[in-house]
Every structure is written in C-alpha cells, then in structure tokens.
Amino acid sequence: MDAAWLAQRIGDPSARGIAAALTDLIREGTVTAQTRLPTVRGLARELGVSSGTVAEAWSELRRHGMIRTDRRRGTVVLGPPDVPRPIRYERLGHWGDRLAIDLTIASPDTALLPPLEAALAAAARADGLNDYARATITPRLRAAVEPTWPFEAQSWLAVGGGYEAVQLLCQTAALPGDRIAIEEPTGARLLDILETIGVQIVPVACDEEGPLPAALAKALKARPVAFVYQPRGQSPCGHAVTPERSAELAALLEPAKTLIVEDDGIGELSVSPMVSMGTRFPGRTVLVRSYSKSHGPDLRIAVIGGAADAVERVRVLRSFGTGWTSRILQDALAHLLADPDVEARVAHAREVYAGRRARLAAELAARGVRTGGGDGLVLWVPVRDEPAALVTLAAHGISVAPGSRYVIDQAARPHLRLATARLTDDPAELAELADVVALAAGRGVSAAT
Structure with a gap:
C-alpha cells in the first residue's frame, strides 16, 4: 500500500484517528487481507506526525487482531477487527483426547473439595x-x-x-x-x-x-x-x-x-x-x-x-x-469458612497437595532434574529444548504447559509448567511419570527462574 494513498484517507492524524480510519477501510473491504501496509516512518512522514504516533495506532490495530508484523513481510492486514483473545492461556496445550495424563491446568482435585x-x-x-x-x-x-x-x-x-x-x-x-x-x-x-x-x-x-x-x-x-x-x-x-x-x-x-x-x-x-x-x-x-x-x-x-x-x-x-x-x-x-469440618478438610487438602508436589520434585531431582520453589500447585521444570520436550511428553500421552507462555519475551532457559494437584499417589506410577519427564527435559538440568 502506498503511504501517500493511505495518508489522504486519514482525516485525524492522531493515533486513535489513524487506527479508526484504517479500521473503516478494512471493514468496508477497501483494504483486504494480506495487504502490506506502509512502513511506520513512511506513513508518519506523509502525515507530518511522529513515528511513535503511527506505532501507537499499529499497536491498537494489532491488539484487535487486524494486523500482524513480521520481519520478512513487514506489517500486513489480517482482516476485520476481532475480539481480543487470551492467546497465551488458550495455547497452553490442546493435544487431543488420546492423552492419558493432563498436567496442563492447575485444577483442584475434586475429591479434596468440601461438599456444597x-x-x-x-x-x-x-x-x-x-x-x-x-x-x-x-x-x-x-x-x-x-x-x-x-x-x-x-x-x-x-x-x-x-x-x-x-x-x-x-x-x-x-x-x-x-x-x-x-x-x-x-x-x-x-x-x-x-x-x-x-x-x-x-x-x-x-x-x-x-x-x-x-x-x-x-x-x-x-x-x-x-x-x-x-x-x-x-x-x-x-x-x-x-x-x-x-x-x-x-x-x-x-x-x-x-x-x-x-x-x-x-x-x-x-x-x-x-x-x-x-x-x-x-x-x-x-x-x-x-x-x-x-x-x-x-x-x-x-x-x-x-x-x-x-x-x-x-x-x-x-x-x-x-x-x-x-x-x-x-x-x-x-458458611464453608465458618465450618470446622470444612476447615479440617482444607487443611488435609493442603497436606495432600504439598506431598504430591514434593514427591514429584524429589523423583525428578533423583533423575538430575532440579526444580525450584516449595509452595503451590505446579512445578517449574527446566528443559533443554521446549518444543522437543513437549513432543516427547505428548508421545507418551502426557500434556503440560509450555514455559514460554509465562514470560514476556524469550526466557534465558526454557521450562515446562507441570500441574501437580491431581498427580497420582501411587509410587510406581509417579516414578514412571518422573522417568518420562526427565527424558523429555534432558537429564542433569538445574532450575533457574
């Protein structure tokens, strides 16, 4: 797209005005999907505004799923505005129904919850x-x-x-x-x-x-x-x-x-x-x-x-x-918070969850994979290669959350997040799970946050 052509169709050169004008053009079909937009500097020069103003407009359009920027093609149009989606959360892991062990979401064990x-x-x-x-x-x-x-x-x-x-x-x-x-x-x-x-x-x-x-x-x-x-x-x-x-x-x-x-x-x-x-x-x-x-x-x-x-x-x-x-x-x-029986039940759940987390951490440490922290319902497991670890676990019927979803930019060291609240209490099954996780992680890996 020619920068001068787009500038002529923008009446308000503020960030909000630029975003609104381009949104209208995309909605009405004048600007179609896969159209490559002018550079930030090029459009800013035509409009007589700072590059930051155009960059802010692009950010707003990107947030609503209308444009995407990549290094090879520059900024391209994706289509009309969409509802912003929780991309990280939605991509935590969808591996199909064939997986036997789901360690993706830190859900409570329903057997440990108080009756309602x-x-x-x-x-x-x-x-x-x-x-x-x-x-x-x-x-x-x-x-x-x-x-x-x-x-x-x-x-x-x-x-x-x-x-x-x-x-x-x-x-x-x-x-x-x-x-x-x-x-x-x-x-x-x-x-x-x-x-x-x-x-x-x-x-x-x-x-x-x-x-x-x-x-x-x-x-x-x-x-x-x-x-x-x-x-x-x-x-x-x-x-x-x-x-x-x-x-x-x-x-x-x-x-x-x-x-x-x-x-x-x-x-x-x-x-x-x-x-x-x-x-x-x-x-x-x-x-x-x-x-x-x-x-x-x-x-x-x-x-x-x-x-x-x-x-x-x-x-x-x-x-x-x-x-x-x-x-x-x-x-x-x-009512639940005031009930002594429920208080005791929650205390029991706290002990069970802590035990499950600690036992898997110990099993992994014995296999050369050292995790950090001592509280919570998840383990932060260091791995040598995140995609390879995810594929290895999926091949064994295990789904976990990729650590890259929990950082803003690329982490110094890749990790996986394993939910521990619903782990098995069977020692043999837990040892088997630890074997697979250690295999996926690459043995001899130490935790780093």
Whole structure:
C-alpha cells in the first residue's frame, strides 16, 4: 500500500484517528487481507506526525487482531477487527483426547473439595435475597474473611474469581500506555490481561524468595502505576516471599506512589505464611484472595480487601455490568469458612497437595532434574529444548504447559509448567511419570527462574 494513498484517507492524524480510519477501510473491504501496509516512518512522514504516533495506532490495530508484523513481510492486514483473545492461556496445550495424563491446568482435585449442599441450602435461606441492592460483600462473608486478613483493609469487595479481581484492579489503575510491573515468570492469563488492556509490561525477575530487589528497583525507574505479584504459592515458580525480602521490597516502594496488588491465588492451600505489604502501606495495597482451588471453582468467589480508592474504582466499573456477586454464593462460602469440618478438610487438602508436589520434585531431582520453589500447585521444570520436550511428553500421552507462555519475551532457559494437584499417589506410577519427564527435559538440568 502506498503511504501517500493511505495518508489522504486519514482525516485525524492522531493515533486513535489513524487506527479508526484504517479500521473503516478494512471493514468496508477497501483494504483486504494480506495487504502490506506502509512502513511506520513512511506513513508518519506523509502525515507530518511522529513515528511513535503511527506505532501507537499499529499497536491498537494489532491488539484487535487486524494486523500482524513480521520481519520478512513487514506489517500486513489480517482482516476485520476481532475480539481480543487470551492467546497465551488458550495455547497452553490442546493435544487431543488420546492423552492419558493432563498436567496442563492447575485444577483442584475434586475429591479434596468440601461438599456444597449444606452451604448452598443455608445461603438460600438467608435474608435479603432477590433484592437489587448491590452488596459489595455480605456481612457474613466479611465476618468470615476479615479475621484471616494480614492487615486492616479499608474496603472490601467480593468478585467472580481471582483473575477477574486482578483484571479489574489493573484496568482501573492504568490507562492504555501506562506501565505495570509484574513478576517474571508469571501467570499466562495475567500477561494476556495486561496486553489486552493496552499497558506496557515491566518485568521483575525473581528467585526463591520472590521478586529481586535490584530488579524491582530497575522496574520502578519506569514509574509503573501498579506492581502485581504473588506473595506465596507463586505460579509458575512456587516461591514464597520471606519477611526479609518483603522488607527490602517495601523500602524500594515506600517513596513511590505505585499501587501494590497482592495476588493470593491458592489462599488457604498455601503451605507458606502470608507476608503482606499491606501492614506497611494499607492506603495503597490491595490483597486478592481466591477461594476457587480451596473451596470450589463453581463458587466463583474471590475477595478484594485493601486500599479504599482502588477497591472503589473496581466497584464502580463492575456497576456497568454484573453490579454485585450473588449473595447466595457469598454466603455459601461464608458458611464453608465458618465450618470446622470444612476447615479440617482444607487443611488435609493442603497436606495432600504439598506431598504430591514434593514427591514429584524429589523423583525428578533423583533423575538430575532440579526444580525450584516449595509452595503451590505446579512445578517449574527446566528443559533443554521446549518444543522437543513437549513432543516427547505428548508421545507418551502426557500434556503440560509450555514455559514460554509465562514470560514476556524469550526466557534465558526454557521450562515446562507441570500441574501437580491431581498427580497420582501411587509410587510406581509417579516414578514412571518422573522417568518420562526427565527424558523429555534432558537429564542433569538445574532450575533457574
């Protein structure tokens, strides 16, 4: 496509105007799929704007699946706009129905979840149901979770799961183009979320004790509006932040105005104590605690507790859609949290999950494959070659998640993520699984985050 031809059809030379004009041309069929667009510099020169303005427009079009840039062909048109998709999460592994062992998704073992019948029946009898009054959190649920919170929260909100909470917090904290600092590696879905809302991702490297102070100090120079991290049970690496590391990170964050978002994804299933920066910065720390893996995914409950301004922004945004989380589901969770038998059941599940993870880690270490971390429902397994390891495991009927989905750019060392919550408890079967994983990984591989 000729740059001058396109420039004549752009009335508003802002980034938004450029994107809107090209979107119209693609929708009406004037510009068809596989058309190669002019270079950023060429179009910028014709429009009399900076290259950054055109690059921003291209970024918006790319986010909606209308264009793609590759080194050989430049930037080409793909077609009309599509709904942004969670590409990393959707590509975690679809190997067909023939696979016997699925270690891709860190789902809880249904046999270890508490029964819901009594809790739902009790919640369905509660007062105040079928009212359009918007309950940010029911009194029963707040009374159940508040004693377990690691700091005094200024405000509370129940939402539909941990990732919804993190998405809404990031979406309300940042404008397109703002920066958000996150751990790396981190959750594939978090990376999808941040790319979809159009922020710049600033990676923070980690070790066994959490985010590295030097890496956070470097990230803070970019002036991120938020820092999102997992204080314990970190996925995919399995580390937990120690009190000493938390104090180091807090010293770096103290002079900044950055919102601190703590994602407690496995909550009561973590074997590590919760160390929160909310004790130091209650006015700009928000803790998200999910109860999906501990009490049941179909409850669809996570609780946000912390800084009043941040929680209020999420409440306002939710008012455009669902408005509030079902009071029946909130009080069902409250019933479970107050039940001593359920508490004991969750404690038992925590021990079982920790044992399964530890046993596979030990089996792999005995075969020369050393994984890191000591918490969570996954193992971060170093391999020599990611595609080859995936193919080898698939040939043995095993599906796992490729580690490349959990990093922003190419990692220094390839990894696989193995979900451990549903591992077999049979020693012989576990040893056989470890043999195959070690074969796929390449023996004598050490963990590196």
